[in-house]
Amino acid sequence: MHVRRLPSFPWDGLTRYADIARAHPDGLVDLSVGTPVDPAPDLVQQALRAATNAPGYPTTHGTFDLRVAAVRWMARGLGVADADPDAVLPVIGAKELVASLPGLLGLGPGDQVAIPAVAYPTYEVGALLAGAEPIATEDPTRLDSQRLRLVWLNSPANPTGQVLPAGYLREVVSWARQHGVLVASDECYIELGWEAQPTSVLHPEICGGSPESLLAVHSLSKRSNLAGYRGAFVAGDVQVVRQLLEVRKHTGMMMPAPIQAAMVAALDDDEHVAGQRSRYVARRAILRSALAAAGFAIDHSEAGLYLWVTREEPCWETVRALAELGILVAPGDFYGPLGRQHVRVALTAPDECIQAAADRLDPKIDKLFP
Secondary structure (H helix, E strand, C coil), rough: CCCEEECCHHHHHHHHHHHHHHCCCCEEEEECCCCCCCCHHHHHHHHHCCCCCCCCCCEEEEECHHHHHHHHHHHHHHHCCCCCCHHHEECCCHHHHHHHHHHHHHCCCEEEEECCCCCCCCCHHHHHHHCCCCEEEECHCCCCCCEEEEEHHHHHHHHCCCCCCCHHHHCCCCCCCCCCEEEEEEECCCECCCCCCCCCCCCCCCCCCCCCEEEEEEEEECCCCCCHCCEEEEEHHHHHHHHHHHHHHHHCCCCHHHHCCCHHHCCCCCCCHHHHHHHHHHHHHHHHHHHCCCCCCCEECCCEEEEEECCCHHHHHHHHHHHHEEHHHCEEECCCCCCCCCCEEEECHHHHHHHHHHHHHHHHHHHHHH
């Protein structure tokens, strides 16, 4: 058996701090996990209900309507024109694709997968599940490409909220093509740019108008509050997508038909996305101001649903101090050694909880951080 032992599931380590936060007289404010809390859009719920009579198996490739809706959205929202519907593949949540991609591509022992130096843990897990070697790096173009098969990019990034500049994306794409390396770009937060405008790796200014050797992963979880629907898709190089499709056919990795119908409704409507963005803008402003006033430095965080903050101390000390205030956050070392002095603060909480966290930070933080 070549699969390496997986690291412990990070969030299990937060249990004791959740108990501390839960014991606060005014209750727990959970800002540790970026799970949406606002309602799924009505038009999406209606589309789901209308499609519930689905007695037959769905196709692994998804309906043509769904793939065309994804193409329309990429053209309208990302400036990715003339994408091929055959090069779109629905997946059962973006995390599933991230975790399974190295295996679906046939990677194994001896192969390397480049992942961001500060990164969502599932990139590493996906490489380990396939028996490949994950290589954490701040710049994949400096790696020896001899055994490198896959480069993961993440912009806007989780946990840091960093947006990769267009020039850097072009450099990575060019380098990867020269060395026969596939680039997979996790773009699940791409519609949530606040202080910078994220660019898709499939944008013609980045890829030269060709999706060759490129994949982009997109999710409806955050932009449409559909985390419970597990609606996502991957698009890009049609030959690579066909390879993924063939393996997924054999394994029965099919998205339920009602979810596909709901995704069409979500992708074709921009109004609900604008409304959700405005909610996050307001929540972000409240939390950002309160954290800055409490003496935190806020790094990156120009996009996405998190604030990446530090008091220049071990992250678990910050986690405990905030837990004493009833506020639960994620320690930065969940995302790699370079995060050991940061914590990740999620914006995905109801308005009253965001305000409660800000109120608790203001009068009491000096007692916890002298």
